[in-house]
Amino acid sequence: MIKLEKPSIEAALKSLPSWVLSEDGLSIGRVYRFEDFNAAFGFMTRVALMADKMDHHPEWFNVYNKVNVTLTTHDAGGVTMKDIELAVFCDAASGT
């Protein structure tokens, strides 16, 4: 997987408007808010199954109905197409 440069990431994020590139340019992130914990963890479970299948895993924080997702590709030292792909899946899985 090849690390994407900033212009490529910004182009990809045009179709992922709720995601933001980190200040250091090495990860992308989004905060999701759901109705309750059950909905939040349902989302996390859908993403976990896909992440394990892709062998590409999120960094995420959850408290009650809120989930903060951060995506980066450690092996590549930055954002790759795997992160974009998982971000697209997260949005689909969240219903947003």
Next chain:
Amino acid sequence: MIKLEKPSIEAALKSLPSWVLSEDGLSIGRVYRFEDFNAAFGFMTRVALMADKMDHHPEWFNVYNKVNVTLTTHDAGGVTMKDIELAVFCDAASGT
């Protein structure tokens, strides 16, 4: 639920040796390390089902095989027996 004072929390943590009281005394936390993401998320799923049943939810961060769990009772403004109970369950669910 009544907020526990520091001596009561410290007494309860004697049977939860891997858990630590936060510096402000308002939460307890533990870091778990598993074999891989699958094992980490399996643990999170077991805890999520219990948390939703108890209507008492963790704050937690996961990256790959690591899970940081923080427990506090917002309604009580600190640590209650609900947190101790969920901590005991977390240890049981983690197999540690």
